[in-house]
Amino acid sequence: MSDDGPLSRILLTRVIEPGDETGGRWLREYGVREVVRRLRADGATALPGVGEKRWAGLRARAGHADPERDLGAAARAGVRFVAPGDAEWPTQLDDLGDGRPLGLWVRGRPSLRLWALRAVAVVGARACTEYGAHMAATLAAGLAERGWVVVSGGAYGVDGAAHRGALGAGGATVAVLACGVDRPYPRGHTELIGRIAEQGLVVGELPPGEHPTQRRFVLRNRVIAALTRGTVVVEAAHRSGSLVTARAAQRLGRFTMGVPGPATSGLSAGVHELLRGEATVVTDAAEVVELVGDMGELAPLRRGPVLPRDLLEPGARRVLAALPGDRPASPEEVARGAQTSEDEAVARLYELRALGYVERHGDGWKLTRQAMISVRAGRSPR
Structure with missing residues (x-):
């Protein structure tokens, strides 16, 4: 078994458990061939980091391993063995x-x-x-x-x-x-x-x-x-x-x-x-x-639904927000709440009436019943 062939590593998959860092250190420090030689040779010096009982257990495993049999069984099942250094080896491992x-x-x-x-x-x-x-x-x-x-x-x-x-x-x-x-x-x-x-x-x-x-x-x-x-x-x-x-x-x-x-x-x-x-x-x-992912693979912006009132002009939205929900309000009161002039408030109120948001109530203005329901639900009042 040579270092550049798969059989030595295939044998070791029968001997060393996955994730065994002691075994990994042996491969790094001594090489695959030397590790296999010591595991299989009679009287070979034990590798460092393990006690006598564990070394004996590893040697017993190595003695029963048959990499050629494993390779044949894998081939019959449509399985291949990929080792570090092979073209198919994922180097991130x-x-x-x-x-x-x-x-x-x-x-x-x-x-x-x-x-x-x-x-x-x-x-x-x-x-x-x-x-x-x-x-x-x-x-x-x-x-x-x-x-x-x-x-x-x-x-x-x-x-x-x-x-x-x-x-x-x-x-x-x-x-x-x-x-x-x-x-x-x-x-x-x-x-x-x-x-x-x-x-x-x-x-x-x-x-x-x-x-x-x-x-x-x-x-x-x-x-x-x-x-x-x-x-x-x-x-x-x-x-x-x-x-x-x-x-x-x-x-x-x-x-x-x-x-x-x-x-x-x-x-x-x-x-x-x-x-x-x-x-x-x-x-x-x-x-x-x-x-x-790579640069530029961005998730779409997450936004809530666009509500009908979002499409109003900013001035109209301020006037609409200034109307109390439970009673009529005078143009003067609406203007104060919207932080605008009374003339501007009146003009916006007529605009909102045409869209179905408000109605005249005596000398004041109030939200329509349908507008109060639809604003909560995010629909147009008409």
């Missing part, structure tokens, strides 16, 4: 330092490196509400329509909704799994993950056939954060795993965003805690792209 993946198993046709250049993570609660599922799907569809790749973890809840939203929009999505990419997990998402593999990419650090564990789920989240320009959290309780992704994104200098929910919802409590820190509130795909 190098930001993980000694905790970067040994390599990634990739299922699907597109280039992972090219897709990761314009990718956003959408993550959140597994037991999400209908609101959370709706927001995740809507955000993902909007991002996909704008040419962004949606990355998530393939899990139930927000993850699944995000993947479906992107797929439904005919867009690109990537599922990062905490197991072998040839064995979809959760099993209830077998069909979904199959669709992702056909239309997008399924990636993971673990070799074919490997099963997920709680720790592997947690460590998988750092890959989601590192692959993308930013992470959006849609519903998360205080102990949600999606917060691990958000915090990893913050450590890596990526954008961290949150979709707010009801203040009384425990499933939004973790998101709200993020938003009290350095995370940014987002409510749709345009706001996400404004943050993570």
